[in-house]
Amino acid sequence: MPGRAFSPKLPFILTRVLFYAALVVPRVNIRRLLFVPILLLCIFIALYTTVDNTYGDFVKGMSLGTTLFGASDYLLLCSDVQEDIRFEGQKEGMHSKPLMERMVWALRMCMNLRGVGTNIEPTRHLPPRPSRTESRKTYILKQLAWLALYAPLWYMVVEFNRWNPRFTEEPSSLGVPRDGFPWWWRVTIWGTMFDIYFSMSTINSVCSILSVGLKISKPHEWPAMFASPLEAYTLRRYWGQMWHQTYRRFLPAHTNYAASALRLPPKSKITTYFKLFLSFFLSGFIHFLGDYMYTEALFGGAINYFVLNACAITLEDMVIALGKRAGLRESWRWRLVGYVWVLFIFTILLPGWHDARLTILSRLHSVKAA
Template sequence: MNSDSGRPPVPLWLLASPFGLSFVALMFKSPIARKAMFLPIVGAVIRITAIGLSPGDYATACALALQVFKMCDFLVLTDAHLELRLVGQTAPSAGSLPLFERAKWVMRLLASPRLIGWTSEPKNGSIPPRPTETSRIRFAIKQIMYLALHLLTVNILGITLRLSPGFSQHGPGLAGSGWGRRSVDALQYYGVVWTWLTISHRVWVLMLLSTGRWMPSDFPPMFASLGNAYTLRRFWGQTHQQMLRRATTSHGSFVSDKLLRLPRHGRLSRCIQLYVAFFISGAVHHWGDYMIMPLNGPGLRASGSMQFFLLQAVAIHCEDIMISAGRRMGWSFDLKPTWRRTASRIVGCVYVWQWFTWCLPIGMDPLVRFGMIENGVQVQIIQEACKFFGKGCHFST
């Protein structure tokens, strides 16, 4: 991929190497060999970091950084062959499977970052309900229709984002906009994130469906209903996509359970796990930020990702304290009659929205200055349609 930051392009084989090495590492029967394979994976990502990526490749940069933490979990912190099991798996461990069956086991593990269909699948409602469709063909057709709709949506949002001065590389940034504009920009940006992640998920679903080994019930939606995001904990723990969940929670559990040896369900243990989880999230995005920085850029201090994600942990911690105190005084979101419960949840959703309106510039403004929005992937269905029909439409690109 070519870089707009003054760095040479990263060879395609090097970009693919962390993922290929991950597959090879999980194929080894020996735990020692699996742990040793973590080093070349880290080395490959560090090499890519030294070369750098373009601002438009920010999603790829974050995916590479995330792969390091995922493999730290699967190869170092966890004995994946013994501790991770498919639902219905009869073999005592993945290492006891024949070579071809073990390869399928590894592929299923790498293909499901939320561990859907595994005994370790989250059971606390963080995964949205599974589809009830039983026909692969009908389900695939629905995915294609939704995919077309999402592409049109991201096209419209791309136009509106580029018309907003807050997302201009040489503009005032989100922090320099008025609160009303900033609130709208926060909604627009989340809409873009939601749509792009949903597009990538639907493409991935279609690819896996084509193998004939997965059923529609194996693919719950990427995001849960926004109506449930009436607290920050619910937004991050249930509504938002869960692709980082395993990588973040495993590191938190390792710190609290094995390093500090805290009581597993104690208050301090939950607090430690909360902060470690958001530290890992911040590290993934902070590393991604650095990959797209110009060669002679200001360095890691220019990134706001770590500060943004640690702020989420602090806010959730404070929120938990306030909700706990409110419940002791008899206050609850589960109010009766229904209209009171609905009204309280609407107020909660507005509070979450305004929280992100305040803190989003901390993480986003440095990325805007690096040109992530203006140099990002563009969908131009509307623009091309206007050219085709000769209406003389002109949209910001």
């Protein structure tokens, strides 16, 4: 990209090494000092590096956001991460443990964004874990079977998204401007969601096979990346149950800190919805970093999209509360209504974000062609 002369590989590796080292060192003040170079490296990567691939830059930008907020959580917000977070069976904190034990613990922490198997595991938000009695061989065979399903489906979705003339970066192959397509073409935006679903599921299966096969972890420490789509009969359940929960640890950590700093009354509705909107804003900011990495444009498509989801959840909560007051009870019929509602919201909101991004990319292509 113009103005970006550096590869992000080395500085990105340095951010991960510094984060890992900060989790290993026993002194809290050193951990907090190490956040500064992590932050500076993230800024450098966002402003001055590129992988010369739009999708690669987007993923790299989102990885930056995840690293930055994860580091902020563990290194700044935690009073002492080595004492606060413990894995199953760990009776003492890591502060006074030998270097090798702290290194293994830090590695497990870096590989475990959802906090599975720790005292901070968000159990009710995660899919069921594999049985503790399941053998490594059985687990690996099951994951290989899932891979045989995920991989070809991921390939087909990627090819569909590449072909889709409504959401392509290039001028439409059908000779129709993007805003000239019939409304029902908006439904094809779901191809991007399926891309995320199958890609993250594939990566999760591969990582679990390697980790379990090498005896780094046990089968029951690897729940699926996503819950069943049948769980998504409300928008709140879609984001809080069905979708991946890789932000489940650090987003609440930051929203809880902000609510406490503002002295909002705990467990009040104003605090609940303050945290809801701030969580979606921060998630939007992480995706904004991805957008910025490959468009170099300061546009708020991602932030608008996620904040509007928070607005829709607020409306949804109000309607459900009114329904309960009217004596309505949950049933399969209302769940069907919920599925339609969730599909409707994403079909309406998601194209707005993608259209804004694609308009910028189309201009970039035009400039390069000129």
